[in-house]
Amino acid sequence: MNKFPENFLWGSAVSGHQIEGNNEHSDWWHWELATEGQQTSGKAVDHWNRFEEDHDLLVEMGHEAFRFGLEWARIEPRRGEFDSAAIDQYRRMLQSLRDRGIKVCLTLHHWVLPQWVSEQNDWRNPDTVEQFLRYVDFAVQEFAEFPDLWITLNEPMVASLAGNLSGDFPPQRRSIFACRQVSRNMLRAHAGAYRIIHQHCPEARVGLAMAYPHLEGWGTPGPEGWYERLAVWFGKKVVYEAWDRSLETGRFHPLFGWGVVDGLRDSIDFCGINYYFRMTPRFSLRHPRSGFLDPAALPEGVETNDFQWQIWPEGIRHIIDEVWNRFRKPIFITENGIADRDDSKRGAYIVNHLHQLHQAIQEGIPVEGYFHWSFIDNFEWKEGFEMKFGLVEVDLEDPDLARRPRPSAGLYSRIIRNRGPLETDA
Numbered sequence: 004m005n006k007f008p009e010n011f012l013w014g015s016a017v018s019g020h021q022i023e024g025n026n027e028h029s030d031w032w033h034w035e036l037a038t039e040g041q042q043t044s045g046k047a048v049d050h051w052n053r054f055e056e057d058h059d060l061l062v063e064m065g066h067e068a069f070r071f072g073l074e075w076a077r078i079e080p081r082r083g084e085f086d087s088a089a090i091d092q093y094r095r096m097l098q099s100l101r102d103r104g105i106k107v108c109l110t111l112h113h114w115v116l117p118q119w120v121s122e123q124n125d126w127r128n129p130d131t132v133e134q135f136l137r138y139v140d141f142a143v144q145e146f147a148e149f150p151d152l153w154i155t156l157n158e159p160m161v162a163s164l165a166g167n168l169s170g171d172f173p174p175q176r177r178s179i180f181a182c183r184q185v186s187r188n189m190l191r192a193h194a195g196a197y198r199i200i201h202q203h204c205p206e207a208r209v210g211l212a213m214a215y216p217h218l219e220g221w222g223t224p225g226p227e228g229w230y231e232r233l234a235v236w237f238g239k240k241v242v243y244e245a246w247d248r249s250l251e252t253g254r255f256h257p258l259f260g261w262g263v264v265d266g267l268r269d270s271i272d273f274c275g276i277n278y279y280f281r282m283t284p285r286f287s288l289r290h291p292r293s294g295f296l297d298p299a300a301l302p303e304g305v306e307t308n309d310f311q312w313q314i315w316p317e318g319i320r321h322i323i324d325e326v327w328n329r330f331r332k333p334i335f336i337t338e339n340g341i342a343d344r345d346d347s348k349r350g351a352y353i354v355n356h357l358h359q360l361h362q363a364i365q366e367g368i369p370v371e372g373y374f375h376w377s378f379i380d381n382f383e384w385k386e387g388f389e390m391k392f393g394l395v396e397v398d399l400e401d402p403d404l405a406r407r408p409r410p411s412a413g414l415y416s417r418i419i420r421n422r423g424p425l426e427t428d429a
């Protein structure tokens with residue numbers, strides 16, 4: 004059996020907007036309502052009102068830790084107005100987890116902004132950094148006693164790229180200039196949030212949850228193959244290396260601009276890895292719009308999830324090595340999971356990724372915990388509710404929104420109890 008260390012932390016993750024429901028003062032809420040063909044988050048799985056039932060389930064499933072987030076739009080629905088009812092509700096959630104002995108990893112920002120921030124040009128506006136830090140200062144003072152781990156920003160690269168370059172997410176810009184500006188301001192926001200959390204809680208452990216896809220060229224022979232490798236080299240820079248380099252050096256990576264950011268250097272106490280899939284872009288004359296590369300090219304025999312993302316457990320090991328070699332800080336897997344409606348692949352997905360983690364630990368890399376994405380079915384952004392990431396299933400047609408742990412949830416509980424997968428689980 005692959006026994007994990009006794010103090011390895013087992014849990015799962017969610018974000019506020021994706022499960023709470025009725026996040027009415029947020030930019031996403033407004034965007035969902037205004038966008039034709041977009042499914043709205045509505046009451047989602049109503050975690051806002053059913054959190055105790057969900058926390059009981061976490062206990063039943065043997066979880067030791069839970070990663071969830073605060074919604075800035077609930078805490079500060081209008082500029083400078085802090086909503087005491089929302090704050091009390093978050094305190095009840097945190098207390099409820101504490102009462103059940105579940106450790107908390109708290110995310111301060113997971114892509115969603117208050118609508119008033121979006122109306123002031125969101126992260127393009129340097130004032131948003133100021134406002135964000137005021138919210139962080141407020142939230143940290145309110146909730147300082149609860150989290151064991153803090154995440155300042157979730158995948159800022161995805162918010163920045165999808166919101167400003169590809170135009171997939173609100174505010175749907177398509178501008179390299181905007182994307183760079185937003186990235187710079189998010190880095191400033193992270194550095195400021197790191198400082199504030201440590202001011203109030205010197206012992207706090209603070210990190211970012213970063214998106215790390217595993218990118219590899221398709222391997223076409225000849226010049227096309229060179230082109231694929233060049234694209235991968237550049238893709239990595241854009242997606243995560245430019246962010247990591249900026250954190251490492253405290254200066255903006257040239258892709259973002261120039262200049263030193265106060266407090267950015269060394270502003271993480273651990274590395275948060277969100278890992279889902281591998282991509283193998285293939286040279287193709289039929290894809291002029293994506294630079295003559297087919298980003299979804301699928302090698303024969305490779306399994307996929309419901310999104311057609313490649314399932315590639317070895318990728319998590321490559322990423323762990325890369326992150327460890329860069330930062331030499333403890334690592335938490337802050338997200339790893341699969342869209343798998345009929346739950347036929349989730350169990351093996353978990354086991355196979357855990358094997359990779361175990362090997363890394365055996366070789367001396369301090370991987371300290373694993374948060375499976377997701378605890379429960381959730382609002383998958385642009386895809387609405389079609390994609391099912393939950394260990395726990397919720398039928399949205401059911402007026403009671405009854406929670407039903409999928410078979411893979413049972414397997415994961417057993418893994419936690421055994422402190423690792425059994426050989427027979429593989």
Ligand code: BGC
Pocket residue numbers: 018021157158161214277338376383392
């Ligand atoms: C995000 C989650 C999302 C998941 C699956 C991650 O990048 O942080 O919010 O649900 O991917 O797409």
